[in-house]
Amino acid sequence: MVAGALNRADVMQRWGLYPLQPGTSPYPGLEVSGRISALGEGATGWRVGDEVCALLTGGGYAQKVAVPAGQVLTVPQGIGLVEAAGLPEVTATVWSNIVMTAGLKAGETILVHGGAGGVGTMAIQIAKALDARVVTTVGGPDKVARARELGADEAIDYRTEDFAEHGPYDVILDVIGGDYLERNVRSLAADGRLIVIGLQKGLEGSLNLAEIVFKRLSVYGTTLRTRSKEQKAEIVA
Structure with missing residues (x-):
C-alpha cells in the first residue's frame, strides 16, 4: 500500500x-x-x-x-x-452509470449534479470525452469557473438559478436525492434517463408518474459498493 x-x-x-x-x-x-x-x-x-x-x-x-x-x-x-x-471509485462509479446504465451517446445532453465533487469532476470529463454536451450544478462562482475549466459546456450556480429551466436533458446523474427528484423528472427529455446515486438531501421525493409514462422515462437507483466482484470486474474491464 x-x-x-x-x-x-x-x-x-x-x-x-x-x-x-x-x-x-x-x-x-x-x-x-x-x-x-x-x-x-x-x-x-x-x-x-x-x-x-x-x-x-x-x-x-x-x-x-x-x-x-x-x-x-x-x-x-x-x-x-x-x-x-x-481514481478507481469515482471512475468506476461514473462509467458504470453514465455509460453502462444510461448509455450516454455523443451529442446528447447530460446534467451532472455536484460538479465540484469527486464524482462530478470525473463525470464532466468522461462525458466530454464521449462528445456529450455537459451541464452541471455547483455552488458559487469559483466552482462555476472550475467546472468550466474541466470542460462543462454550462455550469449552473444552484444558489441563484434553477437547473430545471436549463433543460431538457437526456441523462441526469444525481448525487443529491431528496426534493431534486421532482425537478429531475420534469427536466428530462423524452426517453430520458435519471440515475440517482446519492441521497445528500434526503431519502424521499415526490414523483409525477404521468411524466414518466408519457415521456417514456427511465429512473435508476444504483450503488457500486454492493455489486458483486464479477460485476465490478466487468466495469473495470
Missing part, C-alpha cells in the same frame, strides 16, 4: 449511516494504490512489483490489502501513485 482515498461513504460509515453488506470488511477504505507484493493462484496479467490502483469493498485503511484481480487497474501514465488512489 502506498495510499488510500477518503470517500463520502467512508465518512457515512464512521457516522453509522452506511450499512455494510454481510462478509465485507468492517473497516473503511474503498480504493487504494500501491505495488503488487504477491499474486494469488490463477491471477494473470500482472507481475510482482507492478504499480497499480484498486477498487475495494472496504478495508483499504491498512498496510496491505488482498484484491480480486478483476478489480485491479494499471496506474495511468503521468499519474503518481498517491494521486492514483483517488
Whole structure:
C-alpha cells in the first residue's frame, strides 16, 4: 500500500449511516494504490512489483490489502501513485452509470449534479470525452469557473438559478436525492434517463408518474459498493 482515498461513504460509515453488506470488511477504505507484493493462484496479467490502483469493498485503511484481480487497474501514465488512489471509485462509479446504465451517446445532453465533487469532476470529463454536451450544478462562482475549466459546456450556480429551466436533458446523474427528484423528472427529455446515486438531501421525493409514462422515462437507483466482484470486474474491464 502506498495510499488510500477518503470517500463520502467512508465518512457515512464512521457516522453509522452506511450499512455494510454481510462478509465485507468492517473497516473503511474503498480504493487504494500501491505495488503488487504477491499474486494469488490463477491471477494473470500482472507481475510482482507492478504499480497499480484498486477498487475495494472496504478495508483499504491498512498496510496491505488482498484484491480480486478483476478489480485491479494499471496506474495511468503521468499519474503518481498517491494521486492514483483517488481514481478507481469515482471512475468506476461514473462509467458504470453514465455509460453502462444510461448509455450516454455523443451529442446528447447530460446534467451532472455536484460538479465540484469527486464524482462530478470525473463525470464532466468522461462525458466530454464521449462528445456529450455537459451541464452541471455547483455552488458559487469559483466552482462555476472550475467546472468550466474541466470542460462543462454550462455550469449552473444552484444558489441563484434553477437547473430545471436549463433543460431538457437526456441523462441526469444525481448525487443529491431528496426534493431534486421532482425537478429531475420534469427536466428530462423524452426517453430520458435519471440515475440517482446519492441521497445528500434526503431519502424521499415526490414523483409525477404521468411524466414518466408519457415521456417514456427511465429512473435508476444504483450503488457500486454492493455489486458483486464479477460485476465490478466487468466495469473495470
